[in-house]
Amino acid sequence: MPNTMETDVTRPAGTPQAPSTPKSDFIKVSGFNFFYGKKQALFDINMEIPERQVTAFIGPSGCGKSTLLRNFNRMNDLIDGTRHEGDITIGGRSIYDPKIEIISLRRSIGMVFQKSNPFPKSIYENIVYSLRIAGQRNRRVLDEAVERSLRGAALWDEVKDRLNESALGLSGGQMQRLCIARAIANNPEVLLMDEPCSALDPIATAKVEELIHALKKDFTIVIVTHNMQQATRCSDHTAFFYLGKLIEFDATQKIFSNPSQKKTEDYITGRFG
C-alpha cells in the first residue's frame, strides 16, 4: 500500500492548490465514445472544463451525463464489459495513461454520490478514510484534515463536539455534507458531484448549494443535476446532454437565457425530458 504514494504521479496529498491562473481546459474530453457492452452510451464528446469553476451537466435521464462524470475518476471501470474510445485529460495528463495508477487518480478526484454513503464508522474516521488508506498515521495531520474538511463542508460547528460518534446518527443533509467533507479531505483537484441534492429537502439543498459556491475557489467542480434551478443557481458553465451526445456547452447564463440549439431550449423550457 505505501508504494501507491510513491507512484502517485499526480499531486501528493496535502499540497495546497497552485496559485497559478486557472486553466480553461483543466479537464479536456476529446473524441470520447463510451460503451456498456454493445450499447454505446456516449457519442464523440468534446469539451473543455475550466479550472476552479462549477460546471453543471444537465439533460434527461439516460442522456449520458452521469456516465461521463463517472469516467472522470474511472468509476465505470468497476462495471464489467465497458470500454471507451478517445481520451480524457485532467491537468494535462491522460487519465488512461498506463503510468497513472487508478488508485492515485481517484485519490486526486473527490466524488459525492446521489445518495449519501457515510461508512458505519465515527464522523472522524469517515473523514480520515482516504488519508488512512494513503498510509497517513500522524495524529496531528489527521486532526488537522478533519477540522479543515469539516469547516470546508460547513459542518464543523454542528459536529465538532461529537467527532467520535457514529456518522449514521447525522441527519440526511448532514450526512451528505459529511460525504463532501470526506471527499475533500485529501485535497483533491476535482470534485465530482452526481446529483448530490436529489435526496435532500429544500433547506439541506440550499446549504449544499451554498457550499458548492464556496468550494469552487479551491476545487474544479462538476455537478450532474436534474434540477435546472440548481444549475442556474450554482454553476458557471452548463453542458446539455441528450441521447449520449453533448448538444450544447456554454456559460450557464447563456444556456438558460439564449440557447443556440433548439433542443436545449425545448429542454430548459420543459417541453420534454
Added chain:
Amino acid sequence: MTTLQEQRPAVPNSGPRPTRRLPDLFRILCWVAAIATVATLAWLIGEIVRQSWPAISKFGFSFVSEAKWIPSRDQFGVLPFIVGTALSSLIALLLAFPLGLAIAIFLSEDFLPLPVRQVVRFTVEMLAAIPSVVYGLWGIVVLVPMMNEFGRWAVKAFKGVPVLDTLFHAPAYGNSLLTASLVLALMILPTLTAISRSALVAVPATLREGSYALGATRWETIFRVLLPTAAPGVVAATILALGRAMGETMAVAMLIGNSPRLTFSLVSPSGTLASLLANQFGEASDLQINALMYAALLLMALTLFVNIAGELVLRYTQRRTAGIR
C-alpha cells in the same frame, strides 16, 4: 363506476357471508398450531426437569463441578463432558471461522465468474445436507487412522514443551477430541459461510463505491468497509455455528472416543454432553437416568443460551444495515 355497480350484487346474492367461515376455521387452526408448539416445548422442558429432579436434589451444583462419572457407584459429575463440549466446539470454530469467512468474502466478490461462484456456494451449502451419521462414518474410515498416526507423533514431538505437552498428551488414539473437532468444523462451515456471505452481500453497494472513489483498493475496501459493516452478521454466524457444534451428537459420539476422564489432551478420547447422552441412555437405569436427564437439561440450557445470543446479534445487524440504506 358502472362496472363497480355491476359487480357488486354478486356478493350479497351468494348467501349470508359464506366467506367468513373459512377465515374463522383458518384462524382457529393457526391458534391450535401455535399453542401446540409452545405446549410441546413446555412439556419437553417440564418432563426433563421432572426426570432429572432426583439427580438435581442429590448432586446440586457438584454435578457440574465434579469430574467423576461412575454409574456403578452412583457417582455422577459431568465436568469432563462440559470441558469436552466446550473444547470440541471451540476448536471446531477456530478451524472453521477463517475458512468460512474466506469463502464468504470470495463468494461475495467477483473474483470468479458468477456461475463458478454459484457452484462453490451450492457445494458449501450442500455440506449442511449430509446426515450427521455419514460424517461419522467418513470420520471413522478416513480421519481416525490418520489422527491415530498424528496423535502418536504429536505426543512424542511435544513432550516437555509447555502448553503443547498438555494439549497433546498420552494416551493418543484415533478417536479423540481433535478428530471430532475436525468433523465438527466441516459440519458448521455451511452455517458460517452462508450467514457471513449474506451479511457481506447486504452491505449497500454505495459504500463499496464510496470507498473505491476515495482511492481504496479492493482489499482495503473489503477490510476497512465491507467487513466492519458486515461484522455483526459475521458474529451472529459464529455464535449460531457454535450452538450447532455444541449440540451435535451422532458424528461426535462416533469419533470422540467417549471417555469420562477429564482431559485437556486433544489427541486423547474425550466426551461431550451430547455424546454422553447418546451413548449411555440406552442402557441406563435408576439414578443414572436422572443424571443423564440433568445433563440433558444443562446441554439444552447451554445451546439455548448460545442460540438466543446469536439471534439477538442477528437482529441488531438487520437494524444497523437498515440505518445505512
